[in-house]
Amino acid sequence: MRSAKIILCVCSILGVCAQAQTSAQSKRIVIAASTVLDGKGGVLHNTRIVVAGAQIVAIDAKAGPVDYDLGGLTVLPGWIDAHVHINWFFGKDGKLAGGRAMADEAAYAAASNAWVTLMAGFTTVQNMGSPTTLRDAIAKDMLPGPRILTAVEPLMGRGEQTGTPDEIRAYVRKQKEAGADLIKIYASGGMRQGRMTLSQEQLNAACDEAKKQGLRTLVHAYRDAVRAATLAGCTEVEHGLGATDGDLRLMAEKGTYFDPQAGLLLENYLLNKAKYAGTPFYPATEEGFSVFEEILPMNHELLQRAAKIPGLKIVFGTDAVAGAHGRNAEEFIDRVRDCGVDPMAAMVSANSLGAEALGMADQIGSIGPGLQADIIALDGDPLQDITAVRRVVFVMKGGIVYKNAARGAIPVYAGIQP
């Protein structure tokens, strides 16, 4: 679309041009691939993907001429991260930036986070709360970045103070008016002990009203809040520490999506403890971060158990905060290496299943005619060696190529280290 528009402008100046415009619109891009993971668990060999405009229009082994030869790589749909905090960054003082950061510094940091996330192969992310500015700038092609779906202001559970069910319903409608794609709800306190911060009645009101408004609900929940969110008909449970097998089975039965974190989040806190220590909601000292070392095995145990529950829909969400943007794919490695998740299931969780959880399965998350041309390629086979997810050498989003690096050029991280 963009190139067609540019041509139109130039053409109207030159006054010659219907022909050039037509050829821009009909220009097809042919991608040759030796291995394609289709995003739904299937594998195609020695085929070609034909892209026109923003969409895939055909899978045709005979299509040509070839524009991009991705032979020897693993081609798959761009990944979807169901849970990021794209606006979080470390400020000039080296600490997690809060509200005191300059507005322009915060804006550039968010734009940078979006860029490194896209370079790491994530073509769609769900953001947990910010104004819609960055989402809209990327959607208009003003900035490169993943497609963003965003909550605006989260519903923070504060017991009775949160409000009556009617007040909560009004709050949900206010989010919709502010342009939210989803409602983020905090229904419990901290990872280890925090209790429910919303009653069943309050959660019922929030998730029911969101559904009426056509919005999905993502609920930060531990222990009892997991079951309560499931019973309330909320769309997706985030985190979930303390969920029993019974809770997990109930989620499977009700079709509630589950988004647990296998490691990146806590590993990132440990890696960056000096930058988080003493900031609001974090331990005051670096020593205090040893608590996260204790919680990490609990996360592994939860995902190991969840992966065995038949029919439970486990999506891929990293909870990427400052320090983790562009390293989102580390979570795949944690899932496969530390939690025994099947590598293909890990890929599907960030492709077709992730798209289904967003209500976008007909647009993204798989490779086939009519889908958005969100296509990435890895230098390696993630089914044999999951660390291949670090070596993203090709990124196309909506038919535009943002990255096409030489093989072997990316030794470690797919994202650019900020």
Ligand SMILES: [Zn+2]
């Ligand atoms: Zn989060």
